[in-house]
């Protein structure tokens with residue numbers, strides 16, 4: 001393949017990029033941390049600022065192609081290395097050394113290096129850390145052998161379905177079974193980063209005004225959905241006009257549907273039951289002046305709701321933030337029932353893998369059933385707090401039917417007085433789709449408000 005010489009991994013900051021060897025070692029630490037079950041967001045947040053963007057760029061790519069890196073390491077080594085960091089460094093280097101030409105054509109931001117630079121920098125990286133220094137020779141030999149036998153090794157690696165699709169086998173099997181016609185497009189979409197989509201803060205500005213401000217700064221963008229703006233190229237948020245002023249928030253086009261689906265009007269008592277970091281809370285508050293309780297089990301994440309609403313100018317006196325477990329009503333509910341509830345319940349996040357490429361490696365197959373059981377407990381509790389005649393919107397960012405259509409059927413059968421209202425149901429990510437994977441179900445609780453408990 002013809003490789004452009006592109007030795008920088010961090011086009012997003014003006015800061016001098018550290019040497020590639022340092023970035024490779026840092027990325028190997030990230031790969032190791034994901035293997036230990038830590039989230040990519042947490043690990044990257046702990047990276048020093050001067051190299052965070054560069055390590056993020058490499059880590060995102062490596063997460064997407066980790067199955068290929070593992071398969072190649074497996075083919076090159078008789079048995080696994082007795083040192084996890086050395087193995088992660090080898091896997092990282094192999095992912096980057098095996099970039100395919102079609103990937104670069106589809107996404108010009110795929111990190112591409114001259115092979116000789118990459119091999120020598122990976123060997124230097126091994127020497128930078130005492131845990132990996134003893135593996136310099138072996139890493140060098142593996143990478144050079146990969147270069148010599150590149151085509152044959154790649155053919156062998158791509159025989160494996162997890163390499164072709166970039167997901168664990170169990171995940172591929174489940175998506176294939178659930179969506180026999182679309183499974184390939186759904187999985188393939190996760191090789192690409194999701195687009196950067198903004199939700200206009202209609203309390204502060206209009207979409208037309210935001211598009212005009214973007215145009216003025218030569219930022220190409222177009223309208224999407226009712227209140228969205230899709231940028232042609234991703235940019236750091238602080239360089240997009242209107243960040244400080246709170247003209248918009250970053251929100252996927254699929255997530256933006258939530259606020260419009262819940263028919264809220266001024267003065268209503270609304271519960272956003274799993275609110276953090278507050279994207280959908282903000283959408284609701286842009287629709288109407290509400291008596292809104294934003295609940296979340298995670299106190300730290302709730303602080304992000306406060307910060308986001310503050311920046312957007314939406315944190316008015318009608319808004320209450322509560323830390324609490326939605327299931328344990330006694331701990332947070334004052335007994336006054338709600339007109340409308342947004343239940344954006346915790347889920348496997350299988351619909352947002354293109355934005356969080358580590359999720360596919362962090363999840364275990366049994367998590368689906370466990371998460372689905374938790375979702376049922378949360379919705380059952382919330383249903384008790386809904387007024388007769390009130391409306392509940394159930395949302396997940398998952399593509400697994402156990403968290404979507406199967407939950408909707410269960411809710412209709414189980415929740416007293418539940419009636420289905422029109423809703424989008426399952427939204428699938430796929431090639432050409434500008435939104436992530438979501439599931440939406442809208443339910444009304446039959447009855448009149450006269451019998452309400454508050």
Ligand SMILES: C[S@@+](CC[C@H](N)C(=O)[O-])C[C@H]1O[C@@H](n2cnc3c(N)ncnc32)[C@H](O)[C@@H]1O
Nearest residue numbers: 274275276277278279280296297298325326344
């Ligand atoms: C999908 S996220 C919500 C995203 C948010 N609605 C938004 O649009 O920005 C799910 C949230 O549920 C919270 N959560 C998980 N279990 C919970 C529980 N039992 N009670 C309340 N919140 C919970 C998590 O802390 C997480 O912030």
